Amino acid sequence: MARPTAPSPTRTGSFTDRTICRAAKVTYPGTEQELVAAVAAVVSTKQKVKVATKHSHSIPKLACPGGDEGTLVSTARLNRTVCIDVAKRLMTVESGMVLRDLIEAAAAAGLSLPHSPYWYGLTIGGMLATGAHGSSLWGKGGAVHEYVVGLRIVTPAPASQGFAVVRELGSDHPDLDAVKVSLGVLGVVSQVTLTMQPLFKRSVTMVQRDDSDMAEKVAVWGHLHEFGDMTWLPYQRKVIYRQDDRVDVSTPGNGLNDLLLFRASPTRRLIDARVAEERLQENGTDTARCTAAQQQAAAFEQRSYGFTNDGVSFTRYPVVGYQHRVQASGTCLSSPEDGLLTSCAWDPRIRGSFYYNSGFSVTLSKARAFVVDMQRLRDRNPDMFCAALDSKVGVVMRYVKASSAYLGKKKDSVDFDIIYYRSHTNGMPRVHADVVDEIEQMALRKYSGLPHWGKNRNFAYDGVIAKYPKAHEFLKVKNRYDPAGLFSNEWTDQVLGINETPNIIKKSCAIEGLCVCSSDLHCAPEQGYLCKPGKVYKEARVCLFIRDY
Numbered sequence: 001m002a003r004p005t006a007p008s009p010t011r012t013g014s015f016t017d018r019t020i021c022r023a024a025k026v027t028y029p030g031t032e033q034e035l036v037a038a039v040a041a042v043v044s045t046k047q048k049v050k051v052a053t054k055h056s057h058s059i060p061k062l063a064c065p066g067g068d069e070g071t072l073v074s075t076a077r078l079n080r081t082v083c084i085d086v087a088k089r090l091m092t093v094e095s096g097m098v099l100r101d102l103i104e105a106a107a108a109a110g111l112s113l114p115h116s117p118y119w120y121g122l123t124i125g126g127m128l129a130t131g132a133h134g135s136s137l138w139g140k141g142g143a144v145h146e147y148v149v150g151l152r153i154v155t156p157a158p159a160s161q162g163f164a165v166v167r168e169l170g171s172d173h174p175d176l177d178a179v180k181v182s183l184g185v186l187g188v189v190s191q192v193t194l195t196m197q198p199l200f201k202r203s204v205t206m207v208q209r210d211d212s213d214m215a216e217k218v219a220v221w222g223h224l225h226e227f228g229d230m231t232w233l234p235y236q237r238k239v240i241y242r243q244d245d246r247v248d249v250s251t252p253g254n255g256l257n258d259l260l261l262f263r264a265s266p267t268r269r270l271i272d273a274r275v276a277e278e279r280l281q282e283n284g285t286d287t288a289r290c291t292a293a294q295q296q297a298a299a300f301e302q303r304s305y306g307f308t309n310d311g312v313s314f315t316r317y318p319v320v321g322y323q324h325r326v327q328a329s330g331t332c333l334s335s336p337e338d339g340l341l342t343s344c345a346w347d348p349r350i351r352g353s354f355y356y357n358s359g360f361s362v363t364l365s366k367a368r369a370f371v372v373d374m375q376r377l378r379d380r381n382p383d384m385f386c387a388a389l390d391s392k393v394g395v396v397m398r399y400v401k402a403s404s405a406y407l408g409k410k411k412d413s414v415d416f417d418i419i420y421y422r423s424h425t426n427g428m429p430r431v432h433a434d435v436v437d438e439i440e441q442m443a444l445r446k447y448s449g450l451p452h453w454g455k456n457r458n459f460a461y462d463g464v465i466a467k468y469p470k471a472h473e474f475l476k477v478k479n480r481y482d483p484a485g486l487f488s489n490e491w492t493d494q495v496l497g498i499n500e501t502p503n504i505i506k507k508s509c510a511i512e513g514l515c516v517c518s519s520d521l522h523c524a525p526e527q528g529y530l531c532k533p534g535k536v537y538k539e540a541r542v543c544l545f546i547r548d549y
Contacts, residue, residue: 016061023050030077040164046484049072052072053126054123056126075094079096092192114136115133115143116328120333124189128181131405142227142399143408149195153179155481156483183496185488186481187482203247208238217241219365226245232397235294235383237382260300260305264335267343289386297392355422357418360452366448370449397414438537438542459513508523523544
């Protein structure tokens with residue numbers, strides 16, 4: 001079954017290279033049988049195929065079939081709970097079920113999914129494709145795929161088997177470590193079985209301190225608090241420590257996490273905020289940018305970052321609430337159809353927020369040294385950080401445990417997440433863009449960091465597959481499941497080291513994050529941006545405004 005698609009208000013609507021993702025056909029299977037038929041139809045014609053979800057897509061081009069003749073298989077209608085076994089604490093859902101619905105259905109049965117990403121608009125299939133995670137070093141850790149104990153996946157098959165088959169993998173199946181983090185290149189996940197825990201509550205306190213001992217704290221904070229994270233506000237020289245721990249379900253409190261960034265807001269306000277941001281980028285001074293940064297950070301703190309004690313108002317910390325009300329948020333997902341009077345901040349139908357999102361992990365043993373280097377860069381000129389990254393968000397640090405998944409983390413790590421301004425104009429430099437570029441290159445090269453599979457710009461993935469010791473095992477499974485590479489595209493072949501490189505070398509490619517500059521032409525020399533060494537990490541090559549050199 002096919003029908004036309006419309007822009008989703010919860011998608012950013014843009015990829016790193018600014019190209020449009022096209023497909024000749026979209027199918028919307030509603031059952032596993034229909035899913036098998038959809039895959040078989042594509043395989044029989046040897047066309048490329050990728051999976052698309054209802055609300056979100058990754059920042060890299062994981063969801064594009066490539067070219068104009070491919071097919072998208074949407075999991076929007078595969079969004080149901082299959083079964084819940086309360087006694088065994090198991091829950092089986094279809095792959096298109098969004099996290100919000102999953103955790104609410106689990107709670108209704110007296111169960112909790114122990115960990116998840118902070119945005120609940122992701123599907124369970126999408127979370128497995130990219131290795132999505134929350135923050136924890138306790139137990140099995142904060143990645144959703146660590147709680148997968150079984151799944152069913154539809155993969156290509158020869159004509160003698162009807163062109164598509166369903167593979168059922170149990171917890172002891174050797175291929176599960178490939179499918180748990182798959183980049184979507186193995187087939188279409190149909191159903192996922194998760195191990196759950198009895199319903200519990202969490203107690204959250206946000207504590208702001210100066211960053212003088214942040215480097216020491218980053219190595220231990222994840223061991224002190226089960227769901228702890230840290231947010232660094234570089235210019236303010238502050239750190240927001242999230243003291244977040246499990247408490248007994250009998251503990252009083254019905255708190256709610258409704259993160260401000262993930263709420264619907266008046267569209268006029270969002271457009272005005274973007275206009276102000278563009279004005280500061282194009283004509284502002286560092287003083288003006290830092291004043292705005294302080295005001296935005298203060299406003300978030302005054303509104304308790306979106307936490308309330310009862311779902312309505314905030315009175316004090318700690319905020320105590322059930323796991324499904326605290327672990328993730330995203331109320332703009334279900335914002336009213338009000339003629340665009342309100343919107344998600346990144347809704348592509350309005351000229352609102354437009355940004356890059358970089359996420360990369362550094363092993364816990366190297367995190368202290370990396371943080372020291374970031375602080376050294378900040379200390380050279382703190383004002384640069386006001387424009388370099390989103391001051392409302394700062395640098396978010398989450399904890400991720402080592403995984404047996406072939407494309408998962410090999411060691412306990414700290415994940416660093418940064419959001420920063422992106423121009424609507426191709427090749428337009430960002431103010432102090434060299435700051436984030438140097439931080440990224442430092443993390444990925446000096447400290448052998450790993451980019452998040454669902455975020456980042458092209459250059460971050462250059463040569464990344466060599467950092468995964470069991471990548472060859474993943475590729476063996478890929479070749480068995482999809483020998484013709486129908487679920488692969490140019491992007492996945494590049495990041496998996498099968499063909500060429502994700503770098504795109506052209507004029508201004510470093511401005512767009514498509515390459516690391518090796519020539520001034522890769523920057524914007526006509527606007528005064530030249531390719532120079534990093535200020536702290538001298539091996540970095542960044543586009544630097546010559547007056548800042």
